[in-house]
Each structure stands twice: as structure tokens, then as C-alpha cells.
Amino acid sequence: MADAIGVPTLTLNDGTAFPAVGLGTYKLNGDDGTAAVKGALDTGYRLLDTALNYENEDAVGRAVRETDVPRSEILVTSKLPGRHHGYDEALRSFDETRANLGLDHVDLYLIHWPLPRVDKYVESFRAFKKLQDDGLVTSIGVSNFTEEHLRRVIDETGVVPAVNQVELHPYFPQAALRAVHRELGIVTESWSPIGKQSELLTEGVIGDVAASHGVTPTQVVVRWHVQLGAVPLPKSADSGRQRENLDVFGFELADDEVSAISGLERGRLWGADPETHEEF
Numbered sequence: 001m002a003d004a005i006g007v008p009t010l011t012l013n014d015g016t017a018f019p020a021v022g023l024g025t026y027k028l029n030g031d032d033g034t035a036a037v038k039g040a041l042d043t044g045y046r047l048l049d050t051a052l053n054y055e056n057e058d059a060v061g062r063a064v065r066e067t068d069v070p071r072s073e074i075l076v077t078s079k080l081p082g083r084h085h086g087y088d089e090a091l092r093s094f095d096e097t098r099a100n101l102g103l104d105h106v107d108l109y110l111i112h113w114p115l116p117r118v119d120k121y122v123e124s125f126r127a128f129k130k131l132q133d134d135g136l137v138t139s140i141g142v143s144n145f146t147e148e149h150l151r152r153v154i155d156e157t158g159v160v161p162a163v164n165q166v167e168l169h170p171y172f173p174q175a176a177l178r179a180v181h182r183e184l185g186i187v188t189e190s191w192s193p194i195g196k197q198s199e200l201l202t203e204g205v206i207g208d209v210a211a212s213h214g215v216t217p218t219q220v221v222v223r224w225h226v227q228l229g230a231v232p233l234p235k236s237a238d239s240g241r242q243r244e245n246l247d248v249f250g251f252e253l254a255d256d257e258v259s260a261i262s263g264l265e266r267g268r269l270w271g272a273d274p275e276t277h278e279e280f
């Protein structure tokens, strides 16, 4: 078996060492999903991203329990679904997540979407603080939050989320929100980081940069996230592509290459606006 790739870490605002690249697991379900996640752990992935709504917490948890990689080296993320917003509801939903995973604790727990029209994300985050105080969750954060949602959570709970996981790729670089994260001490995670089967990977500028570094277009895009200071979560079911996506620590993009890739900006890929997205 090829050597595992060593992944550098960032530090979250609660002191947690956090891998610079993680594995997206949406659609990695059942036995095949478990095998794919175990393969990813063998390759060197240490940060896993699942959610109750992916219906694969069981598959991900089984991989974590069965792998030879020590539990203490793995960070498991899961997310609270929209239908479970609210203080008591969030605590119950977390119990379901922990049972699905078959793990004692979760490393990072996120509110999946803010659902501002439901207006229960603040009380949900208060429940997250209790879970953290009880030692059941190491780090607490959010996903798909805007600046307004972030500032309200911080004002009303006194707790700064460790992470905000948002749509981020060269078509949607999110410069303004990343600046807010830097100001507040929140780590940015990137979902759909390689553009989820869009034409992103065939863009000429990305191909040119890849050729000049002798790497693949996907590696250029993953490396672009790393150099922005964002943590990408590329999903792949395939062990070769998992390795390709993680093997980005042996080259560096020049500043003008980072800027040229950010110049592909055109907006969200799938139109899911956090102000209106109704996640169940």
C-alpha cells in the first residue's frame, strides 16, 4: 500500500488542531461508503464530513470504528438538520447522530443551514454549547451562515462558532465572507470545493496552471483553497481520486495564479441561498 499523506493542520478558536483538507462523504453510503471512507483514512484523510441528512452516518461511523487509524487522530463532523432546530430538538437529534455513528463523541457538530425564517438557529446553538460543555462534542460550528447570522449567534450566545462551512470554489470564492471569518476567528470550510461535476475542472486557466506545475486541475483547485486558508472537503468514492485530491502539499501556487483562478468568479453553482434555502 502507498504511504499515507501527512496533512498539515490549522488551529480552531477552541485550540483544536484541524486538518487542512477533509473528505466530503455525501453519497458514500452503505458497505461501499464504509469501504471508501476506510480507504480515505488509509490514504491520510483525518477529517470526515457527514450529516444526519446524508443518511450515511452509520457507514462513516463504521469506517471510523473498523480502521486501524486511532480514533484520537480522526475528526468526525456531523450536522443538525433543519427539521430538528430548537434547543431540546437539537439535543435529541444529536443523540440520534451519535447512535448512528456508534461513537462516544463527535469532533465537530454544525448547524447544517440557518433557516432564518424558522428563526431557531440561536437556540440550536445554545444546545450545541451544552453538548460541548458535557464533553460530547469537541468543537461547535455552523454551515451556510451569512455575516448577519454569525454576528447574531455571537451576540446572543457569547460563543464564536469554530467553523462556518459554506459553498466555496473558484466560481464562488466568497472573499467578503472569508474576510468576516478572519475578523471573527472562524475557520472557513469549503463545500463542493471542486465544483461538483460542473465544467470547473475544464477551465483553461486551471488547465494552464496545472500544466505549469505538473499536477492535475483538481489538485490546482484543492491547493487554491489551501492557500486561501479555507479547508476544502472534496468528495470521492475512488481511492485514486481521493489520493490525488489530498496530494497537494508538494507544490505552491504563485499569488498571480491564485488571483487568476479567483477571477473565474460567477456566483453560486446551484443557487442555494442561505436566506431562503428550506432544508428539511
Ligand SMILES: NC(=O)C1=CN([C@@H]2O[C@H](COP(=O)(O)OP(=O)(O)OC[C@H]3O[C@@H](n4cnc5c(N)ncnc54)[C@H](OP(=O)(O)O)[C@@H]3O)[C@@H](O)[C@H]2O)C=CC1
Pocket: 023, 024, 025, 026, 027, 049, 050, 112, 143, 144, 165, 166, 190, 191, 192, 193, 194, 195, 196, 197, 218, 233, 234, 235, 236, 237, 238, 241, 242, 244, 245
Ligand atoms: N454544508 C452543506 O450544505 C454542504 C456540504 N457538502 C459537503 O461537501 C462535500 C463535497 O461537496 P460535493 O458537493 O460532494 O462536491 P465536490 O466538489 O467534492 O465534487 C464531488 C464530485 O467530483 C468528483 N471527483 C472527485 N475527485 C475528482 C477528481 N480528482 N477528478 C475528477 N472528478 C472528481 C466526484 O466523483 P467520484 O466520487 O466518482 O470521484 C463527485 O462527482 C460533500 O460530500 C459534503 O460532505 C456539500 C454540499 C452542501
Ligand SMILES: O=C(O)C(=O)[C@@H](O)[C@H](O)C(=O)CO
Pocket: 026, 051, 053, 054, 112, 113, 272, 278, 279, 280
Ligand atoms: O450538505 C449537502 O450535501 C446538501 O445537499 C445540503 O444542502 C442538505 O443536505 C440539504 O439542503 C438538503 O435539502
